[in-house]
Amino acid sequence: MKVLVLVKGVVDPGPQPSLSEGRLTSGDVVLDHYGKYALEAGLQLAQDQDDQGSVTAASVGPDSETALRDALALGAQDAIEVKTDQENAGLADILAQAVNKEGPFDLVLCGDQATDDSQGVLPAQLAAALGWPLVDAVDALGFVGPRLCYTSLLDKGAVKGTVQLPAVVSVLDTINKPRLPSFRLKMAAKRYQIKEFQAESSQKDPLEKLEMEEVPASSKEVIMVDSVDDLIRALDQVGIRLKKE
Amino acid sequence: MALLYTQEQREFIRMVQEFADQTLTPEVVSKYDHLGQCPVELFKPAFDMGLHMLEIPEEYGGAGLPYSTTAMVFSKLAEYDAGYAITLVSTFVALRSVMLAGSADQARRFADIIEPGAFAAFALSESDAGTDAGSVKSTATRDGDDYILTGEKTFITNGSIANVYVGIFRTADTGNKGLSAFMIERSREGISVGAHEDKMGLRLSDTSTVNFDHVRVPASNRLGDEGAGFKVAMNSLNLSRAFVATLAAGIMQRALDESVSYARIRSQFKRPIIRFEAVQEMLADMAIALETSQVLIHNTMTMMDQGNLVRKEGAMTKTYVTDALQRVVTDAVQVFGGYGVSKAYPVEKLMRDSKVFQIFEGTNQIQRVTIANELDKEYAGKEVGR
Numbered sequence: 001m002k003v004l005v006l007v008k009g010v011v012d013p014g015p016q017p018s019l020s021e022g023r024l025t026s027g028d029v030v031l032d033h034y035g036k037y038a039l040e041a042g043l044q045l046a047q048d049q050d051d052q053g054s055v056t057a058a059s060v061g062p063d064s065e066t067a068l069r070d071a072l073a074l075g076a077q078d079a080i081e082v083k084t085d086q087e088n089a090g091l092a093d094i095l096a097q098a099v100n101k102e103g104p105f106d107l108v109l110c111g112d113q114a115t116d117d118s119q120g121v122l123p124a125q126l127a128a129a130l131g132w133p134l135v136d137a138v139d140a141l142g143f144v145g146p147r148l149c150y151t152s153l154l155d156k157g158a159v160k161g162t163v164q165l166p167a168v169v170s171v172l173d174t175i176n177k178p179r180l181p182s183f184r185l186k187m188a189a190k191r192y193q194i195k196e197f198q199a200e201s202s203q204k205d206p207l208e209k210l211e212m213e214e215v216p217a218s219s220k221e222v223i224m225v226d227s228v229d230d231l232i233r234a235l236d237q238v239g240i241r242l243k244k245e
Numbered sequence: 246m247a248l249l250y251t252q253e254q255r256e257f258i259r260m261v262q263e264f265a266d267q268t269l270t271p272e273v274v275s276k277y278d279h280l281g282q283c284p285v286e287l288f289k290p291a292f293d294m295g296l297h298m299l300e301i302p303e304e305y306g307g308a309g310l311p312y313s314t315t316a317m318v319f320s321k322l323a324e325y326d327a328g329y330a331i332t333l334v335s336t337f338v339a340l341r342s343v344m345l346a347g348s349a350d351q352a353r354r355f356a357d358i359i360e361p362g363a364f365a366a367f368a369l370s371e372s373d374a375g376t377d378a379g380s381v382k383s384t385a386t387r388d389g390d391d392y393i394l395t396g397e398k399t400f401i402t403n404g405s406i407a408n409v410y411v412g413i414f415r416t417a418d419t420g421n422k423g424l425s426a427f428m429i430e431r432s433r434e435g436i437s438v439g440a441h442e443d444k445m446g447l448r449l450s451d452t453s454t455v456n457f458d459h460v461r462v463p464a465s466n467r468l469g470d471e472g473a474g475f476k477v478a479m480n481s482l483n484l485s486r487a488f489v490a491t492l493a494a495g496i497m498q499r500a501l502d503e504s505v506s507y508a509r510i511r512s513q514f515k516r517p518i519i520r521f522e523a524v525q526e527m528l529a530d531m532a533i534a535l536e537t538s539q540v541l542i543h544n545t546m547t548m549m550d551q552g553n554l555v556r557k558e559g560a561m562t563k564t565y566v567t568d569a570l571q572r573v574v575t576d577a578v579q580v581f582g583g584y585g586v587s588k589a590y591p592v593e594k595l596m597r598d599s600k601v602f603q604i605f606e607g608t609n610q611i612q613r614v615t616i617a618n619e620l621d622k623e624y625a626g627k628e629v630g631r
Contacts, residue, residue, distance in 0.1 A: 028252065028256075179293075182294050184303065186260070187303065
């Protein structure tokens with residue numbers, strides 16, 4: 001089984017980050033928090049296949065190399081840096097090109113969201129671009145025969161199911177406990193020749209199917225207040241009474 | 246922070262910090278400190294990460310980091326617990342001493358034992374041979390193609406948990422020149438360990454007596470020539486002295502962190518005590534001691550990376566940093582006032598952990614003798630005058 005894990009480089013949330021020219025920066029880029037869980041899920045699935053499985057990490061964007069080298073240090077066997085001139089628009093289509101041309105892959109794993117933008121839209125967009133089923137908010141993964149069984153934590157509760165591969169699966173940060181990188185692999189990862197995949201420009205606009213509705217700038221539902229006292233009075237008028245200590 | 250870390254060094258420090266945050270929680274450290282017990286099972290993740298082989302070349306299964314970077318990693322680890330850190334340091338220093346003194350085959354055999362996840366120990370001290378390392382009485386008697394090792398080694402870090410030892414034994418009655426070094430696998434018949442020392446500090450590290458009762462080892466286990474044991478011991482100590490200074494700097498960093506944080510929130514006379522000049526002086530002196538120590542350690546480690554044996558510099562670094570450590574932890578306890586002597590607060594343990602640093606790897610008194618002797622050699626025949 002060949003697993004592709006999508007990872008992302010983000011600003012290290014550890015030290016106090018600062019804004020520079022509109023970008024969040026702290027000097028260091030690290031592997032995204034959710035990406036670590038996706039990678040760990042992939043490594044565990046590959047190990048469960050009597051070590052016959054393989055895990056490849058892929059990333060796109062300005063900080064992709066750092067994310068990929070971190071993924072290699074954690075145990076990914078291969079890494080692909082997806083090159084593109086486009087930013088955001090058509091990203092799923094660009095990644096789908098890499099999945100199709102660098103594959104075949106049986107499974108694409110990614111985090112349910114990224115820690116920097118928290119959009120969480122890429123898994124669905126990628127599944128649509130590939131024409132594969134999507135399973136999201138996954139808290140547990142394993143195989144039952146050829147089918148991947150999962151538990152998703154949705155608003156209505158935990159949902160268990162199985163999915164035929166290939167599929168796109170996005171995982172929560174409750175699915176496992178990511179391993180720590182070994183220093184030896186970290187050093188080896190620094191020397192690893194990362195593959196480059198040059199994507200063709202995507203003509204697709206990922207937002208084209210969405211109907212945009214103009215939201216009025218102000219609404220009767222919104223009440224502006226000038227002070228805490230006014231806020232308490234406003235809440236009182238709609239039946240919310242704050243208890244005084 | 247005095248040192249300007251490279252991005253790579255920051256990455257490695259982040260790795261060990263993440264590891265320590267998960268493994269050496271305050272509750273875990275407090276539990277084993279109270280028990281005075283080495284938490285052997287807590288070293289599995291450290292072995293998996295390769296923390297016991299950081300500066301060992303990759304061909305021997307290590308990560309091949311320079312000494313200077315390795316020092317930064319272990320200083321960070323010592324902020325969590327210096328006893329845990331020294332257990333790993335003692336392991337790779339033993340292997341490094343084999344690499345310095347022995348053949349490639351011996352280094353390979355030694356590395357193969359510890360690389361999958363095992364401890365090593367350097368067995369030099371005896372009841373009457375501590376700082377005076379040349380007074381070793383344990384003997385290695387030649388018997389055909391073997392040596393028979395007999396004697397008792399005391400205060401051996403990792404003594405009861407090691408899978409392999411580097412031991413110094415007497416092969417002739419010719420003083421320092423009558424000592425030889427051997428690698429000794431724990432599985433050999435005749436090795437037994439005595440009681441674990443119930444120490445004041447570094448209570449997560451194992452310190453034990455190791456008895457060698459007619460332990461037979463092949464001559465191929467001898468490191469270097471017969472009679473070269475004292476040199477093996479001294480070269481190993483040069484290395485370990487620089488590394489214990491590194492751990493001392495980690496304790497200092499922790500003491501400063503705790504003290505400044507506490508002084509900012511502890512109020513007396515309606516203001517935080519950090520606003521009082523007497524407290525400010527202590528904190529400033531602590532910070533100066535830490536920064537100068539870090540710079541000195543980094544310089545010595547860089548010299549080691551360049552292949553220097555740092556006989557004088559290792560002694561200077563160990564002496565300066567571990568003496569400074571005593572002042573820093575004493576002031577840390579003072580800043581905490583009555584809470585400073587309570588086990589419920591962190592600085593009490595830091596003070597207990599610190600004292601031995603002036604004693605092991607050669608007392609700071611003998612370090613000064615070494616430094617002075619090196620100066621004597623340096624200045625022999627040198628004309629001084631401007």
